[in-house]
Amino acid sequence: MSLEPPNPLADFKVGDSWLYYLSGDFQLPEIWLPLLEDQTLRLNVADAVKDYEALEVLTGIPLALPAGPYQLSLEDKPLSFKLKPLHVELADRSLEKEGIKLSYSQDDANVLQSLPKKADVMELSRKAAQLSTSFGFDELISLSMLRGVDILEHQTRTVKTVLRRFRGRAILADEVGMGKTIEAGMILLELFSRRLVKHILVLCPPSLIEQWQHELSRKFGIESISHDHPDFKAMGQQAWQHFPHIIASYHTAKLQQHRDAVKERLWDLVIIDEAHHLRNRRTQTWQLANDLKKKYMLLLTATPLQNNLEELFNLVTLLKPGLLGTAKHFGSTFINPKDKLSPRNLGKLHELLAEVMVRNRRANATVRFTKRFAKTERVPLDVKEMTFYQQVSGYVRANLKEERSVAKRLSLLSLQRAMGSSTWAALASLERLAERDEVFSPLVALAREQDGSSKAQRFLELLKEFGDKVVVFSQFRESQRQLAELLDQAGIETALFHGGLNRLQKEAAVQHFRGSAKVFLSTDAGSEGRNLQFCHGLINYDLPWNPLRIEQRVGRLSRIGQQRDVYIFNLVAQDTLEDDILYLLEAKINLFELVMGEMDMILGNMDEEVELEDLITKLWLDSDDRPSFRKRLDALGDNLREAKERYFAQRDLDDKLFGDHLAPKMD
């Protein structure tokens, strides 16, 4: 070993240091020897070597002194140096022939020589070691970190199967309502907690981006950024390299300007939601997914199959190319030439799929969902109310058609929705509008003339008739406030819940309802994740136009843990726009009987590109009168029904093909 020495006679400062690469046998530079002999120079180079030799003895491993780099630093004056290797690897080479690299920690010596503390002090260190140890996947360390999630047996079984058997590459093809997203989140969190993943990409349809972001944050404590966030946009292409957890629509990711950047990065985990969009391997989306550099990958879909068994091949090939052979081989082995949806060699196909796919079904899970009964209360408005409704609604429709400003359009739509809720909500909305535009003043005056509410009256009667605890949803704070007042006057104890409460107030509201309150009066915001299953009555005081939101409301009660049948009451003013929308959702597709998540599948099966609520608005605006609107709604309803039938057909096909063969096995 030789050094290229600094001149020790030069004027060093404490803290000076040099980097050295060592080779050959150790020799002190001659120029230093006289200084060493007369002890002017205390050079810890020798000590470093001794340390190293001691380490060798201590570890019992034949160590090769690494070539470097070493740090030689002046420790103290006069001329006391310390040489220490910057990287030391204590590796036992004897096991390399077995393909196992065994290494020891160089810090062991420090632990042995550390000053003993009191036992309770060490206990803290022991606890820290326990907490930061990732045991095998038999024990899921992430379970205690989940929030507001009812973890089900089939979900933990799925997570373990995917992590242990599938090595983190899987198709999660659970039936709708079995919690695929939760399973994917649990897998993500498990890998994340063990520091096996850092860079995460979630690809999903645009409508699900917000939901993914919210769920990752709320339930799994993982913050992410979406591709449409201003910070992301501002960075341009570099954003794909910069942010560790990204949620994007596959439509965006596959665009020319993003594709290369997305493909460039090595992703530790890629999650693709609604992966049936990747069923065709000739599409850019499939190609993108195939080209991504990824360690782990999860494909989420409830309907992996639609038109052709080859679609299944395409999904599997993304994860494990060759598992089902080539496309040609797959076709000749597993597809009936006369019917592309009829499999051949089904047993063998199941066997192969069981290496990559999980499908839990409600029928074989331990979860039991109770029944739901929905009843619509079509409340006739009195003349005064109806006049007010028609005037406001007429104004909205007439002006919406012409209005080009997005903000004004939104205000008008919000006013119409408020009308569907209550006069109080409409009045608040009108007052805000009138502040900016006097044209609304007469409508404000008309609203103020209203006394009493037929809907509110029926609401109070309904509460008495039902007799048990009830969750009441309204979209509008003003409706909520007035209802709370009415309930107070009627002597009915009420817990108020809305997005303006902080978390403690929210928790207190839920506790109040769990205790003495009869009514839980809630807006849509924030009740997610709260356990309300102890109640089995729900009143929709008004109805969102977006059926997915209605589904979410129902899902608050009709979920795992609910012991009783759930009763849903929909309050709607007769002969209004809301009455017609409810007719569409209830009579045409039986929204209230659908399993949580099925509405999404039905909407996904529609040919329409726009959201259902926008479609309804458009039909309403395009119609000259109510009969014409009803006619158009009927046509939309027929489309929805067909989409529902298509979805059911897919579901039945998947059931027939997969049955229970892909349910994860018990431990």
Add this chain to the structure above:
Amino acid sequence: MSPLESFILDYLDRVGGAWERLEPQLYQALLPQVVLKRLKLFSVDEELLLSFDPEALADYPKAELIVFGNPLLDQILADAKSYGQSAEIYLSGFDLHPYKLEAMIEKIMGVRVLELKQRPLMCRYAWFWFEVSLTSDEKEQDLIPVILDMQLGDKANHLPEVLERFHQLDEPVYPYPDAPMLHLTELYERARQLASGSAMQLARRRKEELDLRADHEELRIKSYFEDLHEELSLRQGKAVQKGEDIAKYEQQALQLVLEEKVRLQDIADKRRLELNLKLINVLWIVQPKLALRLRIQEAKQQRELEALWDPATRKIDMQTRQTA
């Protein structure tokens, strides 16, 4: 309270910090400058808000959400781990004047004791905890405890039970000299050897699984690409017969070769298994024992021997020297 929450509060207490619970799962903490420095919290001026509930962040945007993966938690865990890596305890409450010791020894050894000299000595045990990390495409860790008697280096698995029965003190209570011990290096080597043994068993099992899986995958990929090449050359053959340009087929064949190479490299990477053994903690345990010098009659022979009487187990736990 979750284990993580209770750990953090414990940590704050131990490092001389102060904390106040503002709301459930939300704490305000004050830490000494030296600890802040250790935690690399250079920008924290006064207080630190720690939340264990993501919902609290809406009301307290400055709060740190303490969940796994949070860099501050990583720092805290690392700091706590290094804070008390070793500890020493002294056991007390032993009977160092056992009634009829001679008779007991005779019964245990099946010999006649002619002469017995005894003196108390402080003996030691070392309880090591090794962290084992197995890293392939998954990471698995375990903690392996090894307890050794420091006089002979023997395993002392009875010790946890002894710890439960006797008082544990921070300071020595018996004024006796230390018994001779093994060199620390030798002791550590022995402990690590035992821990490696257990770790290697696990590693070999995992390696076998990895190889099996990789063999299977490799076979599958090779056969897949062989089939793809075959299909391609069939298509190419047909194109030749039709007199079509075959350049695109050649290009595709080249792409297949490259893709296969990448896939096979992936599989080769998956075969790698790294096993790391790291000493996390050592607990030194000091307990008095009686050093015995015996002259015994065994059959027709008289022998002298040295032994230790363990008052915790009421057994002779080693024989240090025998003379005919």
